[in-house]
Amino acid sequence: MLHSVFAAAELTKNMFENGEMVYKQGPLGGCTNLNKCELIKFTNLIPCTGCSYSILDAETMPKVNKAIKNLKQSIAFLPENSPYRLQVLMETQSIITAVNKAGYADLLEIKIE
Structure with a gap:
C-alpha cells in the first residue's frame, strides 16, 4: 500500500509540474x-457554489460562515421584495445546499430562515 501512495503522490507532483493540475484559492475555498474562471460575474455573488472545480472542506468553513454572515448583513434593511435581497437569499441558499452536499452542514454557524 505504501508503494501505491508514493506512486500517487509522485503522479500528482508530476501533474502539478507539467501544468496539468493546479490549486488556487477561491472565494470560498480551493479551486x-x-x-x-467563467463563473465570476457581477450577477453571481458567490460563484464557487456548485462548481465542479471547487474544493469545499472543513478548513474552508470559516470563509463560508463569514460569507453567509456578510450576505445576511447586506440585506438586513432592504424591503422584503427587493430584487437584490431576493438574489442574495438565493445565493445564500446555494451556499447552504453546497455545504450540505459536501457533508459539512454541522459546521454552519448561521442558520437561514
Whole structure:
C-alpha cells in the first residue's frame, strides 16, 4: 500500500509540474480549474457554489460562515421584495445546499430562515 501512495503522490507532483493540475484559492475555498474562471460575474455573488472545480472542506468553513454572515448583513434593511435581497437569499441558499452536499452542514454557524 505504501508503494501505491508514493506512486500517487509522485503522479500528482508530476501533474502539478507539467501544468496539468493546479490549486488556487477561491472565494470560498480551493479551486482546481486550469482555465480562467467563467463563473465570476457581477450577477453571481458567490460563484464557487456548485462548481465542479471547487474544493469545499472543513478548513474552508470559516470563509463560508463569514460569507453567509456578510450576505445576511447586506440585506438586513432592504424591503422584503427587493430584487437584490431576493438574489442574495438565493445565493445564500446555494451556499447552504453546497455545504450540505459536501457533508459539512454541522459546521454552519448561521442558520437561514
